[in-house]
Amino acid sequence: MKNDKKYKKNCEVCNKTIDVDIYKQGKCPFCGWWNCFLNEENPDIIAIPNLISLNKAKHLFSEGKPFEPNLDEFIEALHGYSEMQFAYNGIYYAVELVYDENKELKIRLYNSHTKEKTFFKGDNDFKNNAKIGDEYIKDVWKQTTDRFWLQ
Numbered sequence: 001m002k003n004d005k006k007y008k009k010n011c012e013v014c015n016k017t018i019d020v021d022i023y024k025q026g027k028c029p030f031c032g033w034w035n036c037f038l039n040e041e042n043p044d045i046i047a048i049p050n051l052i053s054l055n056k057a058k059h060l061f062s063e064g065k066p067f068e069p070n071l072d073e074f075i076e077a078l079h080g081y082s083e084m085q086f087a088y089n090g091i092y093y094a095v096e097l098v099y100d101e102n103k104e105l106k107i108r109l110y111n112s113h114t115k116e117k118t119f120f121k122g123d124n125d126f127k128n129n130a131k132i133g134d135e136y137i138k139d140v141w142k143q144t145t146d147r148f149w150l151q
């Protein structure tokens with residue numbers, strides 16, 4: 001039997017000693033950062049399972065702010081995870097990468113309450129034009145919650 005908790009390292013963000021697995025991966029119980037070699041080798045990219053880059057996390061940590069993605073980071077993470085979610089006013093929305101019948105990549109916004117699906121041509125189309133009711137998502141992003149990947 002392998003004991004996953006026998007490895008220790010210092011959290012990349014808060015520097016406290018944490019338990020990690022054999023691959024030196026693990027979630028920090030102090031600051032919440034998921035320590036992962038992919039992020040450590042590429043501190044400016046968003047790598048599974050985090051939603052922001054390591055450098056952004058360090059910056060937010062130094063300011064005492066939570067590790068929440070802005071809309072650009074959410075969209076960047078979408079390309080890594082293919083399927084993301086967020087909630088707004090108690091309703092969950094799924095954001096997915098899908099291929100249409102012409103095999104073109106689209107971003108689909110799915111309202112779990114109304115079951116309505118809206119398609120966008122790409123990152124900029126989604127970022128600038130995606131709406132919830134009469135409100136642009138980019139304008140209300142700070143009020144969204146439960147941003148996470150779905151797979």
Ligand SMILES: [Zn+2]
Pocket residue numbers: 011012013014015016028029030031032033
């Ligand atoms: Zn930490």
